[in-house]
Structure formats: C-alpha cells, structure tokens
Amino acid sequence: MKKRIATVSLAGCFGCHMSLLDIDERLLDLLELVEFDRSPLNDLKRFTGPCDIGLVEGGCCNEENVHTLHEFRANCDILVAVGQCAVMGGLPVMRNAIMHAEDPLRECLETAYLDSDYVLNPTNSIPNDPALPLLLDKVYTLADVVKVDYQIPGCPPSGETLWHTLDALIAGRQDRLPYELIKYD
Amino acid sequence: MAETFTFSLDGGKISAHPGQSIMEAADAAGVYIPRLCDTEGLKPQGSCRVCVVKMNGRTVAACTQPAKADSVVESETPEILGYRRDLVRMLFHEGNHLCPICEASGRCELQAMAYRLGITQSTKYPYLQPVRPVDASHPDIVLDTNRCILCGRCIRASRDIDGKNVFEYVGRGIHKKVGVNGDNLADTNVSIDDRAIHLDICPVGCIIQKGRGFFTPIGKRQFDLAPIGGEEKGHEE
Structure with missing residues (x-):
C-alpha cells in the first residue's frame, strides 16, 4: 500500500517545499511510493484521513500554526521537522531576542509597520483585523509544542537530503545522513 | 629530546x-x-x-x-561521543546560532563539529534564546556576542600574542560573557591586524571583520569539502 504523506509550511518561507521539488525526476519515483494527503502541493486544506508521514516546515509564530501543528501530530504517525525554522525557529526566531527591547514583539511590529523609513502606511496602525491569526508572544520550535520524531536540518535542506530521508522513512529503514548532506544553512 | x-x-x-x-x-x-x-x-x-x-x-x-x-x-567510544554531542548541542542551545544568516557558516568550527558528530536528531534541551548585544562601534570589526561560545581564544590571543588584553571574561556561571576593555570595542586599542581578530581565532561568527562577509561561495567553504579534523569518525548516533 502507498504511504500517505502530508506536508505544511507554518512560519516558514516555502523554501523547504521548493527544495522538495529539487528531487527532480525522482518526484515520479516518489509518487509511485506515496500518496499526498493535505499539502500545498495538491492544495488540499484538510486531512482526508490518517497519514504515515507528516513533513512540517517552519516553526510556530501564531495560534493558527499551533492549531495546524496539533492537527498534524494527531493525524501523522511520524512527524518530521523540516528545515532550520522547524528545528530551532530559524530567522523568525530573531524576534524573540532583540537587543535593548523591553517588548520585542511590539518593537518588531512597530519597526515593520510604523517606524521604518521605508514604510508607507497611511493608516499608521499595526494590522489588527480579526481574520488575522493572533501572533504568539514568541516564535516556538516544533519540539516546544509537540513531540517531534525526526528533524532534517538545513536552510533549506537540499533535495538530496530530503530524498535521502524520505527514501529511508518510506522503506522503514534506520539510516543517517552522510556528512555532505548535514547542513545548517 | x-x-x-x-x-x-x-x-x-x-x-x-x-x-x-x-x-x-x-x-x-x-x-x-x-x-x-x-x-x-x-x-x-x-x-x-x-x-x-x-x-x-x-x-x-x-x-x-x-x-x-x-x-x-x-x-572515539560511543560514551565519549555522546558527551561530545551533548556538549556541542548545549553550546547551540545556550546562544543564538542562526547558521542561515551567519557569515561564518561553512568555516565555523562549532557548526563543523556538529556536522562531524552527525548532530541531526531532535533535541532534548530548550533553546535559551538569550538577549545579547551586538557591538558594531569599531570601524573594522563587529562583535556579535549572540554567537559567542566563551572559548576564550580571543582573550588568549590578545593577551599572549598581541599583548593588549582587549578581551576578558566577566561575570560567573550562566552570566559569564566575554567583555572588552572599554565601554565598547571602539574605545579599546584593538586593531584589525591583531592576532585576536584573525579569522582563525574566533571559532564561530562572533568576531567579524567588516566589509568581507560571505567571501567564499557555498560549496567551497572550509568545511563544505572536508570535516573538521580530517577523516570523519564517530558519526553514528
């Protein structure tokens, strides 16, 4: 039976998903072995059933991210943190520790929407629409929120690294990344 | 002899x-x-x-x-390699090590050590995410202490080779940090030509020479090609 895979990008940039496309023609091999459930690759927004493997890109920066991550944990047997943002917060985590800031999140938003010389914002307000997911006080890693089974470092992990990992996970084989595929950048 | x-x-x-x-x-x-x-x-x-x-x-x-x-x-026994992995992991968790944006990435000894030890598994430690200063006051040098691992190599190079004592440890325990001999780096007699500022002294990206970031392309950097310490051993986790 084909393995079922779900993927999502939380507080990420979709770079890790783009990197998955870098496995090139092996995508065809992959599709022989797996069926994609919820994923931006097929635009399915909800789980249609339990999955074998969940690939999560990005950390958690808002309450929707946390909600989605809990859904992934509940529906996926194996949950994989993909990329530096999922593993340790990545670039979004820079807002957790801003030098001399009493309230880093407020300072970050003020710089982004009000104070910067490069901002044109006629309402002079920070976006606050009820439809926007509520921002968390800090950016959290996946492991801060749920149990993570595996992590693939890299920004993004190369197509080769993702293939190597997926190949082993799908075959249920214990494996490790060779030296040249371990990258934190 | x-x-x-x-x-x-x-x-x-x-x-x-x-x-x-x-x-x-x-x-x-x-x-x-x-x-x-x-x-x-x-x-x-x-x-x-x-x-x-x-x-x-x-x-x-x-x-x-x-x-x-x-x-x-x-x-190179499983027990000792386990200690080393934990020590290196804790260094990653104690500071703010954002490899994707760091100009030392690829020539960073901390990162290279983690690669050599094969650290890819989920961690059991929390990330401390300390708030630490960046000192860009000097015209030629930046200190990004987010990346400091307190190895003290700059301290010893400045004291024993340059004879200047620009850097020193201050504080104790978790509050320990490397301080400079002045309010900030621009107030010291440090120079870009000091041994302490040489690229091979700071093992991470804490001491940065201005105007020459990312000078080696990805794929050709020091540890892209070969593991730190040469022949790879003790990869198994």
Whole structure:
C-alpha cells in the first residue's frame, strides 16, 4: 500500500517545499511510493484521513500554526521537522531576542509597520483585523509544542537530503545522513 | 629530546615525551581529538570540554591533561561521543546560532563539529534564546556576542600574542560573557591586524571583520569539502 504523506509550511518561507521539488525526476519515483494527503502541493486544506508521514516546515509564530501543528501530530504517525525554522525557529526566531527591547514583539511590529523609513502606511496602525491569526508572544520550535520524531536540518535542506530521508522513512529503514548532506544553512 | 614513553589511544600506540598533553601527543601522531577552545599557537585552557577523553577510566580534557606512560586513553567510544554531542548541542542551545544568516557558516568550527558528530536528531534541551548585544562601534570589526561560545581564544590571543588584553571574561556561571576593555570595542586599542581578530581565532561568527562577509561561495567553504579534523569518525548516533 502507498504511504500517505502530508506536508505544511507554518512560519516558514516555502523554501523547504521548493527544495522538495529539487528531487527532480525522482518526484515520479516518489509518487509511485506515496500518496499526498493535505499539502500545498495538491492544495488540499484538510486531512482526508490518517497519514504515515507528516513533513512540517517552519516553526510556530501564531495560534493558527499551533492549531495546524496539533492537527498534524494527531493525524501523522511520524512527524518530521523540516528545515532550520522547524528545528530551532530559524530567522523568525530573531524576534524573540532583540537587543535593548523591553517588548520585542511590539518593537518588531512597530519597526515593520510604523517606524521604518521605508514604510508607507497611511493608516499608521499595526494590522489588527480579526481574520488575522493572533501572533504568539514568541516564535516556538516544533519540539516546544509537540513531540517531534525526526528533524532534517538545513536552510533549506537540499533535495538530496530530503530524498535521502524520505527514501529511508518510506522503506522503514534506520539510516543517517552522510556528512555532505548535514547542513545548517 | 628527553626520554619518550607510550600510551594507548583507542587501542593504538602513541608516543609522547614528559610534559606533553594527551592532545599534543595525539596531534603529533596524526590522531585528531575534537576540540573547540584549543587551537594551535594558544595556551590550552580546557574550558569547552569537547576534547573530553577517558584516561584510565577517568574523564579528563585531552588538551590540558599531561600524557602518562602506559595509560589507556579512550576517545572515539560511543560514551565519549555522546558527551561530545551533548556538549556541542548545549553550546547551540545556550546562544543564538542562526547558521542561515551567519557569515561564518561553512568555516565555523562549532557548526563543523556538529556536522562531524552527525548532530541531526531532535533535541532534548530548550533553546535559551538569550538577549545579547551586538557591538558594531569599531570601524573594522563587529562583535556579535549572540554567537559567542566563551572559548576564550580571543582573550588568549590578545593577551599572549598581541599583548593588549582587549578581551576578558566577566561575570560567573550562566552570566559569564566575554567583555572588552572599554565601554565598547571602539574605545579599546584593538586593531584589525591583531592576532585576536584573525579569522582563525574566533571559532564561530562572533568576531567579524567588516566589509568581507560571505567571501567564499557555498560549496567551497572550509568545511563544505572536508570535516573538521580530517577523516570523519564517530558519526553514528
């Protein structure tokens, strides 16, 4: 039976998903072995059933991210943190520790929407629409929120690294990344 | 040279002479013991503990422990590799190590050590995410202390080679940090030509020379090509 895979990008940039496309023609091999459930690759927004493997890109920066991550944990047997943002917060985590800031999140938003010389914002307000997911006080890693089974470092992990990992996970084989595929950048 | 003796390192015979540390003797024999706070040309201080080995069953720092005749030293054992991985992991968790945006990435010894030790597994430690200052006051040099691992290599280079004492430890315990001899770096007599500022002194991206970031393309950087310490060992986790 084909393995079922779900993927999502939380507080990420979709770079890790783009990197998955870098496995090139092996995508065809992959599709022989797996069926994609919820994923931006097929635009399915909800789980249609339990999955074998969940690939999560990005950390958690808002309450929707946390909600989605809990859904992934509940529906996926194996949950994989993909990329530096999922593993340790990545670039979004820079807002957790801003030098001399009493309230880093407020300072970050003020710089982004009000104070910067490069901002044109006629309402002079920070976006606050009820439809926007509520921002968390800090950016959290996946492991801060749920149990993570595996992590693939890299920004993004190369197509080769993702293939190597997926190949082993799908075959249920214990494996490790060779030296040249371990990258934190 | 004075009389020499031998000791065993992971089953191999290493010869040493009195006064040599385990690491010096191993280096002379071409056997690499991982290290971060020790580097050639500086006095060893044994603070990072990444060079931890067992000598006759006791854990010691190979860079400061004098070699002893007929002793049995273990280095690349699962137990010792586990210690090293935990030590390196804790360094990653104690500071703010954002490899994707760091100009030292690819030539960073901390990162290279993690690669060598094969650290890819989920972590059991929390990320401390400390708020630490960036000192860009000097015209030629930036200090991004988010990346500092307190190895003290800049301290020893400035004190023992440059004779300037620009850097020093301040504080204790978790509050310990490397301070500069002035309100900020621009107030000190540091110069871009100091040994302490040389690229091979800071093992991470804390001491940065302005105007020359990302000078080696990805794929050609120091540790893109070969693991730190040469031949890869102890990868298994």
